[in-house]
Amino acid sequence: MPRGPASKPLLVAAASVAVVVGLGGSGLLSPWWSQFVDDLGQFGAGLAATLACWLGAPRHTGAQRRWRLWMGAAACGWTIGQFIWSFYQLFRDNALPSPSLADAGYLTLPVFALPAVVSLAAARPPADAPRRRPGQLVMVLDGLIVVGALFVLTWATTLGSVARAGAATPFAYSVAIAYPVTDLVLTVIVILLLAASAPAGRGQLTILGAGLLCLAFSDSVFAYLVSKGADSMPPLADAGFVAGMALVAVAALTPARPDTAPPAARHARWAHLMLPYVPVAGTGVLLIVQLVRGINMDGVEIAVETAVISLLIIRQAVTLIENAMLLDRVSDSQARLTYQAFHDALTGLSNRVLFHDRLEHALALHHRDGRPLAVLFCDLDDFKAVNDRFGHHTGDRLLRHAAGRLRAAVRDSDTVARVGGDEFAVLLEGGGDPGETAERIMDAIGRPFEFDGESVSVGVSVGLVQAGEHGTVPSADALLRRADAAMYAGKRQGKGTLVRYRVDLPDGRGSSDLAEALAATLRDGNGLDVHYQPIVRLADATVVAVEALARWTHPSLGPVPTDVFIATAEEIGLIRLVDDFVLDRACRDAAAFRGPWAGIAVHVNASAARLGRPEHEDTVREAVLRHGLVPHRLVLELTETAPLPDLAEAAAAVHRLGRFGVRFALDDFGTGYNALAQLHAMPVDEVKLDRTFTVGGGRSEAICRSIVQICTGMGVAVVAEGVETDEQASAMAALGCRFGQGHRFGASGPLAAIAPADALDVVDAATVRPDAPFPAL
Numbered sequence: 001m002p003r004g005p006a007s008k009p010l011l012v013a014a015a016s017v018a019v020v021v022g023l024g025g026s027g028l029l030s031p032w033w034s035q036f037v038d039d040l041g042q043f044g045a046g047l048a049a050t051l052a053c054w055l056g057a058p059r060h061t062g063a064q065r066r067w068r069l070w071m072g073a074a075a076c077g078w079t080i081g082q083f084i085w086s087f088y089q090l091f092r093d094n095a096l097p098s099p100s101l102a103d104a105g106y107l108t109l110p111v112f113a114l115p116a117v118v119s120l121a122a123a124r125p126p127a128d129a130p131r132r133r134p135g136q137l138v139m140v141l142d143g144l145i146v147v148g149a150l151f152v153l154t155w156a157t158t159l160g161s162v163a164r165a166g167a168a169t170p171f172a173y174s175v176a177i178a179y180p181v182t183d184l185v186l187t188v189i190v191i192l193l194l195a196a197s198a199p200a201g202r203g204q205l206t207i208l209g210a211g212l213l214c215l216a217f218s219d220s221v222f223a224y225l226v227s228k229g230a231d232s233m234p235p236l237a238d239a240g241f242v243a244g245m246a247l248v249a250v251a252a253l254t255p256a257r258p259d260t261a262p263p264a265a266r267h268a269r270w271a272h273l274m275l276p277y278v279p280v281a282g283t284g285v286l287l288i289v290q291l292v293r294g295i296n297m298d299g300v301e302i303a304v305e306t307a308v309i310s311l312l313i314i315r316q317a318v319t320l321i322e323n324a325m326l327l328d329r330v331s332d333s334q335a336r337l338t339y340q341a342f343h344d345a346l347t348g349l350s351n352r353v354l355f356h357d358r359l360e361h362a363l364a365l366h367h368r369d370g371r372p373l374a375v376l377f378c379d380l381d382d383f384k385a386v387n388d389r390f391g392h393h394t395g396d397r398l399l400r401h402a403a404g405r406l407r408a409a410v411r412d413s414d415t416v417a418r419v420g421g422d423e424f425a426v427l428l429e430g431g432g433d434p435g436e437t438a439e440r441i442m443d444a445i446g447r448p449f450e451f452d453g454e455s456v457s458v459g460v461s462v463g464l465v466q467a468g469e470h471g472t473v474p475s476a477d478a479l480l481r482r483a484d485a486a487m488y489a490g491k492r493q494g495k496g497t498l499v500r501y502r503v504d505l506p507d508g509r510g511s512s513d514l515a516e517a518l519a520a521t522l523r524d525g526n527g528l529d530v531h532y533q534p535i536v537r538l539a540d541a542t543v544v545a546v547e548a549l550a551r552w553t554h555p556s557l558g559p560v561p562t563d564v565f566i567a568t569a570e571e572i573g574l575i576r577l578v579d580d581f582v583l584d585r586a587c588r589d590a591a592a593f594r595g596p597w598a599g600i601a602v603h604v605n606a607s608a609a610r611l612g613r614p615e616h617e618d619t620v621r622e623a624v625l626r627h628g629l630v631p632h633r634l635v636l637e638l639t640e641t642a643p644l645p646d647l648a649e650a651a652a653a654v655h656r657l658g659r660f661g662v663r664f665a666l667d668d669f670g671t672g673y674n675a676l677a678q679l680h681a682m683p684v685d686e687v688k689l690d691r692t693f694t695v696g697g698g699r700s701e702a703i704c705r706s707i708v709q710i711c712t713g714m715g716v717a718v719v720a721e722g723v724e725t726d727e728q729a730s731a732m733a734a735l736g737c738r739f740g741q742g743h744r745f746g747a748s749g750p751l752a753a754i755a756p757a758d759a760l761d762v763v764d765a766a767t768v769r770p771d772a773p774f775p776a777l
Contacts, residue, residue, distance in 0.1 A: 032090070038238050039086035045245035046079030052252035067119040068252055071208070074112035075248055078215075081105020082241075103175050106219075110182035113212060114189065120205050121193040183216035191279075204251045211247030214240040344418040346396055347403035355417035355425055359476040362429050366467050373467040374434035376426040377483035378406070378441060381459035381495040383422040394451055398458065405444040410437055425480065438462045438498050446496070459496035463487030469501075515572045517554055518565055522577045527553050530585040532755075533748035535603065535719060535741045538733040543596075545635065546755075547603040547741065548586035549748050550578050579607055584623050587634065589751055591627040597759035599633070603665065606636040612649035617657060624662070631661025637688065638678075639667045647681055654682045665719070670707065679716070687711050688741075691722025694732060701735070708736040 053072030057065050085102035190209035218240030342354035350358070359375070366373040380402065387395040399422065406416050406424055414437075415427040426441070428434050445460040463486030465479060473479045482501045490499035521527045528550065535545040552560045569575040583604050590602040610616040624631050636657070654664050665686035666678060670693060679687065693704045704720075711718045720732040723742035732740060746754055 036090060039082070039090060042238060042241045042245070043079060043082050043086060045242045045249070046075055046082050049075035049245040049248035049252070050079055052249040056252050063119050064256055067116040070112050070116035070119060071248060071252065074109045074116060075245060077105045077108025077112065078245070079105070081108070103178075107175075107178055107182065109215065110186050113186060117186075117189060117193060117205070117208065117212070120208065179219045179222065183219045186212050187216050204254050204256060207247055207254060208251040211244040211251065213244075214247060215244035216240075218244070344403075347400050347418050349403050349407070349424070350415055350417035352417065352419045355415060355419060355427065356476055356480075358415050359427055359480065362427060363467065363473060363476050363479060367472075370468075371429065372431040373479075374428040375465050375467075375479055375483040376428065376434065376438055376441065377463040377465075377480070377487040378424040378426065378445075379420075379461050379487055379491065380422040380445070381461055383458055386456055386458060390451070390454065390456065394454075394456070397451055398449055398456060401449055402445055402458075405447075406441060409440040409444045425483070434464055434466060435498070435500075438464055442496065442498065461487055461490045461495055462498045463490060463501065464498060465501035514560070514565065515568050518552070518568055519572060519574060521552065521554070522569075522574055522581075527555060528578075528581055529553065529750070530582055530589070531748040532589075532602075532751055533741060534746045534754060535739060536745045538720075538729055538738060538740045541745060543600060544739065545601040545603055546590075547637070547748075548582050548589075548605075550582050551748075575607060576610065579605065579610070580619055580623075583620065584626075587623045587627040587629045590633055591629040593755075593759055595758040596756055601633045601635050601663070603635045603637050605667065606638055608638050608650070611638065612646060612653040617653060620657060620662060621660060624660075632663060634661075635663045635665050635686065637665045637667040638682075638684075647678065650678075651681045651683075654684070658683055668721070670703070679710075679714070684716060686717045686719055688719045688721050689737065691742075694720045694722050694728055694742075701731070704732070704737070705735050712736060 050072055053068040053075060057068035057072065060068065081102040081104065084100065084105060088100065088102065190205075190212055193205065193209075218238060221240070342351060342357075343349065344351045362371070362373050365371045383395065383398070386398055399418075403416070403418065403424070406426065410416060410426055410428070411430075413430060417425050417427075419425045426437070428437060442460055442462060445458065449456045449458075463483045465482040465486060467473050467479060473482075486499045486501040490497035493499070529552070531549050531551045532546040533549060534543045535547060536542060537544050549562065550566070551562065552565045554560060566575070566578070569578050583606075586602045586604045590600075593600065606616075620634075620636070623629075624634060658664070663685040664682065665688055666682075666684050667688045668690045669679075669687045670690050678684075687707070689704060689707060693700050693707070708718050717739060718737045719739040719741055720728075720737045721741050723729050723732065723740040723744045725744060728742075729740055729744055748754075752760065
């Protein structure tokens with residue numbers, strides 16, 4: 001037996017019933033004492049049930065209190081009837097008096113037990129308890145089938161005998177019929193409630209129902225014996241009375257426990273499914289027994305059994321119809337869920353999931369058959385201003401109307417999707433000029449929207465990409481990302497623009513195709529190169545140094561502009577690899593210079609953010625030593641486009657590398673952060689004057705003169721960048737600037753294109769004398 005709140009009371013009740021029935025029917029006692037023990041056991045069980053219900057009711061509320069009060073009244077009436085019965089039987093020697101005052105007490109049991117059972121079954125389940133709601137018509141049919149089947153069983157065993165036996169008076173006949181009829185009603189109600197409900201007190205209802213069924217069994221035996229004229233009732237037949245009231249007491253002592261476990265829910269479903277078939281099966285067994293014994297069914301049994309079978313057939317038909325309707329509802333629900341899963345709830349357009357699926361399919365056809373494919377990525381301009389000014393409700397209305405205009409501007413075969421807040425994507429298949437479609441979309445969205453008399457205007461920025469224009473597209477995500485990058489490039493240029501994707505369009509977030517290609521290049525080193533630009537003495541145009549500049553030529557994309565791929569490298573956090581590559585190559589090439597270039601310096605750009613990090617200093621030293629370059633021939637140019645994280649730490653790093661022999665220059669001086677502070681704090685050797693100050697005239701000339709004077713006074717050389725003409729060179733020389741760099745003296749290019757032939761003879765780096773003369777700038 002499973003352990004639980006009702007385990008101990010059930011054990012006590014079972015032991016009590018066994019003692020009473022065993023002692024009363026053992027034959028060890030005289031007939032009078034046997035009857036006394038039997039009647040005392042029944043009376044004691046009834047009294048225990050009454051006290052358990054009424055004493056337990058005040059400790060509960062709601063349905064738990066109501067059913068105990070009702071059941072206590074039922075048990076009290078039954079116990080009074082049992083007392084009267086026992087008094088007549090034991091002390092008046094009047095066997096089975098009927099009708100009598102005892103019948104009035106006994107028949108109060110079904111009157112009060114019915115509301116008790118209903119109250120207990122109506123106890124609300126917890127919010128998370130599983131609920132099953134069968135169809136009402138099926139429930140009615142199940143009830144009628146159970147009533148009919150149990151009526152047949154009752155009629156064949158008890159009710160028929162009582163009805164045929166008759167009675168001396170109509171009142172006596174009514175009392176005799178009342179026992180099996182009320183037992184039938186209670187039995188049906190208990191079975192229906194147990195099978196069709198999921199109350200919080202299911203355990204209590206099961207125990208209480210079992211007790212009522214035990215009472216009904218003994219009642220039926222009692223009515224049958226009365227109808228047959230018996231003058232006594234054996235103690236074993238009275239076991240139902242003792243056990244029934246004992247189970248009522250156990251139910252009253254059992255606390256309510258919510259039945260939320262899945263197995264219990266499954267059992268409840270199976271009970272409901274089997275509800276009409278078990279009693280019908282019982283009638284079938286009864287029919288077989290009667291046929292074997294040669295007993296014919298009377299007219300009542302035939303009529304009721306026919307009605308039960310008819311109801312069972314109708315029940316099956318109703319169940320089939322309800323199942324078909326349920327399948328239709330499930331199918332409709334699945335269709336709605338599928339639509340909701342692949343469409344935007346606000347605009348009704350495809351959502352990102354459906355768009356991605358169709359894009360993958362279109363891309364597969366493009367790869368297989370070369371079918372034309374283009375994607376437009378559209379973003380509404382100034383949409384946030386609409387929300388801020390008119391509210392989100394108007395913003396939602398604008399999105400719905402914009403979605404309608406987008407849909408009307410493309411072909412029916414094209415896919416339009418909302419992929420973000422105010423972002424839309426269009427998949428164009430089947431050829432045609434996608435640029436024309438983009439223009440139609442921009443014209444459609446550009447027309448004012450009218451909402452409640454207010455005119456609302458927004459624009460749209462469109463990014464366009466065509467599959468196959470820039471090499472093979474690896475995936476749908478890559479194609480959509482290209483369109484997104486083109487759209488954002490248009491946003492940076494200005495609103496209301498159409499931009500076609502190019503490989504040199506970093507999207508500002510480090511996720512463009514250019515970033516992926518650059519990352520691959522930095523992993524394998526293919527395509528990355530170093531070009532050099534001369535730095536000359538303005539007096540005689542003699543080359544005194546060269547600046548090493550990174551260049552990238554992609555196998556399929558071709559040469560990529562330096563500012564584009566450098567910006568991309570910074571975005572994706574790989575600028576360190578570019579800097580280290582250029583540093584190593586520049587040290588290698590400079591160490592191999594000879595002839596007229598044997599002692600010139602090489603300038604290499606260094607990120608200000610890395611200055612002061614130990615790993616950067618180690619990288620510089622290792623590159624110099626690995627290639628045998630004289631340290632003074634390496635000049636690290638500190639770019640001023642980003643602030644120094646720690647000026648003091650940067651100055652300390654400059655001191656340490658300066659002691660090693662490396663020299664430093666401030667690049668683009670005058671355009672960055674705290675130029676004079678850096679010049680004061682760090683012992684740099686050169687200042688490279690930004691090209692914005694070399695144009696000459698006006699304030700530029702005054703600023704340039706001041707910088708040259710300051711640097712000259714500090715012993716720092718000045719290099720004028722961006723010198724394009726002889727006039728600029730003469731003007732800078734007149735201001736005191738001794739060195740220059742720009743197209744006037746040569747554009748950047750491969751080493752072989754800018755260096756004298758006798759400067760490129762490869763020599764052993766070890767033969768370069770450490771004390772080789774170095775031309776001072």
